[in-house]
Amino acid sequence: MNDFRPLRAEDLVIGERTDIGTHTPSLGEIVDFASQWDPQVFHVDIEAATAGFFGGIIGSGIHSLAIYQRLAVQNLFAQWDVIAGRSIDSIQLTAPLRPDVPVHGLVTVQNIVFSHDDRALVTTLGELRPDDGKPILTIVADSYVRRIDRR
């Protein structure tokens, strides 16, 4: 037993920004992820990638998204009473995910719409960026979060 009560939609604050920490993907993690889910040559073939457009292996955009989601769940969404994601309105892949380069996550609550009696639609802006560079990922997503039960 514990006293953990997840945050409801009414507890969230528009404009609030949360640091969700850092993750550093190894070359092995990048190649393993892409081998399973996105086996394009520039994600999985070191020799071809080195000779190619980016001069080396870059991570799958879905891997960037998965890294963001893990950081966000572990360090923020686990404290919210989330029902499920509903849509992702925009993902910009503005720079490549590179092996051994730490990427740092931030989440901003952009909007809260009290759409149903039992839940609200919460819009978040997420970012993943290296310490000294431009974002590799920005994502705007809508999720349903439970409202406080007044019955």
Next chain:
Amino acid sequence: MNDFRPLRAEDLVIGERTDIGTHTPSLGEIVDFASQWDPQVFHVDIEAATAGFFGGIIGSGIHSLAIYQRLAVQNLFAQWDVIAGRSIDSIQLTAPLRPDVPVHGLVTVQNIVFSHDDRALVTTLGELRPDDGKPILTIVADSYVRRIDRR
């Protein structure tokens, strides 16, 4: 040696629709994926998920996206001379990914913009749906594809 020549932007046809096949995620695959990348209770905790909003485990939206990407790469994008994805303009998660329910993928070429001398921006509409149901995922994405080199 082989004679494989990947398709360039000029080879693609706006409106063309390709069947990219089917994937059936097991409960184990769904829980494994989410345990690593999206450990929310409704994705990883069978007991809590069964008592919850969806009456059972549902897959991560990022897992749906990864399944789509694998089918699309294996059965379509591997034949294209893709440089990289640039953006995802919209992802709708319109129904949950469920264990042991086959999902079937389709890709439609929506637009081709000859943006640079060496590459074009290709917009694709992707869908993932069970055989008898509404889509679980629709995704509109822009990727750079190489143009025919005229030098």
